[in-house]
Amino acid sequence: MSADLTRRTAAELADDLASGATTSVALTQAHLDRIAAVDGAVHAFLHVDAEGALAQAAASDERRAEGATRSALDGVPIAVKDVLATEGLPTTCGSKILEGWLPPYDATVVAKVKAAGLPILGKTNMDEFAMGSSTEHSAYGATHNPWDLDRIPGGSGGGSAAAVAAFEAPLALGTDTGGSIRQPGAVTGTVGVKPTYGGVSRYGLVALANSLDQVGPVTRTVLDSALLHELIGGHDPRDSTSVDQPLPSLVEAARRGATGDLSGVRIGVVKELAGEGWQPGVMARFTEAVDLMVGAGAEVVEVSCPTFVHALATYYLILPAEASSNLAKFDAMRYGLRVLPEGVASPSAEEVMRATRDAGFGDEVKRRIILGTYALSSGYYDAYYGQAQKVRTLITRDFDAAFAQADVLVSPTAPTTAFKLGEKLDDPLAMYLNDLATIPANLAGVPGISVPSGLADEDGLPAGLQVLAPALADDRVYRVGAAAETLLTSTWGGSLLDRAPDLSTGSEGPR
C-alpha cells in the first residue's frame, strides 16, 4: 500500500484524500518511508523534517474531518529546494557559509504552501547558491540521478527533480535562473516549469541573479505542475518585481491540453537550438514529439532567433555580475559562518570577512563572484556588462519576432542526457553548455516547461521537450506541454518513469 501511494500523482492523491481512500498522515508516512529507503543512494534531501511533516499531515486530516480543507492539495506532501527560506527549518543553499542557518521567516511561496495545508517533507539538495547544472557544486555532496546513480540529476535543482523522480515526494518547489528547474526535469524524466518572470513571488528566495530568478513547480505530470503553480503564483506586495495581474487558468489549460488536441496551435521550432553538440538520441525524441503534435493538429513553422547563439555569453556576464553583488551580504557579521584568519592576533572585520568567504564558498561560487567583479569593474563595465544588457534586448526582440509567427516555441530542453558525475566538474565551460536551450527564456522573462520526450537510443536515459510561450501566457506552456505528455505517454503505454530502475530493491526496472 505504502509503495502504491508514492507512485500516485499529486492530483490522484488529492482525489484519494477527498474520497477518504487515504489520509494525509498515511501518505506523508509513505513518502517518509520511501525517503528512508532510497535517499541514502539518491541524496535528494539535505534535511528531512519527519516530525514536522507528520504534525502538518495530522492537522490536515483534522481539517478534512471538520470539512475545512484549505486547498485542493491540502494534505499532499511537498519538498522544498534549500534556496527558499523556511522558518525554523535549516536553509543552507547548498553552501557551508549558511550551514545550520534557521531562517526567522518563510519565503512567500513557502507561506502559501503551508497556508494551503501541504506538509513539508524537507529541503532538497542543490548546487551551491544555485550555481551549476549537476548538483555537484553542493557543499554537502552531489545528488544522484535515479535513472543511473552514477550520473548527474541536473542542476541546480537536482535534489527537487530527483526527489520527485525517485517517488520520494509527489511535488517539489524549484527555482530557475538559467534552467535549474527545466534541465533537471529533462535529465530525470520529470516535469518542471519556469513561470513568467514576476509571476511567482521571489520574497524569501535567496537571490542568485535577481533579474533572472524564478520559483516554479517540479512534478511528475503537467497537471500537478499546474495545480502547484496556481497555488504559489500571483502578486506579492513584498516582491517589488511581482506582476500585479491575475494568473491565467493553468489547471484548465493543462486539462484542455490533456485531450491531446492541438488544432489551430502554431508551434515554432527554433532553428538555432539544434545542430553541433546536440546528442542524436535527444534530437530523435524531439523530432518524434514534434511529429506527434503535428498529428494532433498543430501547425509547425521553423523560426529563427539569431541572437540566441549569444545567449550563453550574455548570461555568463549578467549572472556573475548580479551574483557577485548579491553574495556580498555573506559578510560573517549578521548570519552564517564566521571564520577567524589563522595567525592573526586581533583580526579586523575585513580580514574576518575574507577568511570566512574563502572557507565558506566553494570553487564555482568563487569563480562566478570573481568573474562578476571583473565584469563590473570600471574600464570593463561597458565592454562586458553593458554589452550583455544590450544583447539581452536583442534576445527579447528575437522572441517577439518568433512569437509573431508561432503561439509557442519548442526545442529539446538540454542538448544531452545526464552525464557521469565528475565528468565536467572542473571544466566550467562544458558545464555551462547544458543550459544552452534554457537560458534565453530567463533573459527574456518568458515562461517555459520541460516534459519528458522519451529515452535516448544511445544510453536509454531520459530527454526533455521544452515549450516556451510569451510573457504572461503561462497557460500556453501548460496546454501544449499537457498535449505532448498525453500523446507521448500513449505511445509509451504509460509514464516514462515506469521504466526507471526500482531503487528500493536495487534491481533494474523493466525496460
Next chain:
Amino acid sequence: MPEITRDEVAHLATLARIDLDDAELDHLAPQLSVILESVASISGVAGDDVPPTSHALPLTNVFRDDVVVPGLTPEQALSGAPRAEQQRFAVPRILGDEQ
C-alpha cells in the same frame, strides 16, 4: 581579448573580499581566462542604438500604502548572528591600528 592574469585575479579577489591561496589562484586564473575568452564573443553584437535591458519585465515606481506591519523581533533578527551582544550584532574591530 585581454587575458586575465594571476595578479588580476588576486586583485579581484581582494575587491570581492575572498582570501585565495596560491593553489586557488593557480587553479582559477586559467579557468577564468577560458570563460572570459568565450563570453567576449558578444562584443560588437549590439550597436550603440540598442537600449540595455536590466529587467525582463520593466516595472517602474512600484508603490504600496504606507501601513505599519509587524516585522522581525530583535531576537529573530539576531538569531542567526555569529555573535550578538546587548541586542546588537557583535563584529570584529572595524578600524586599523593607524586609525
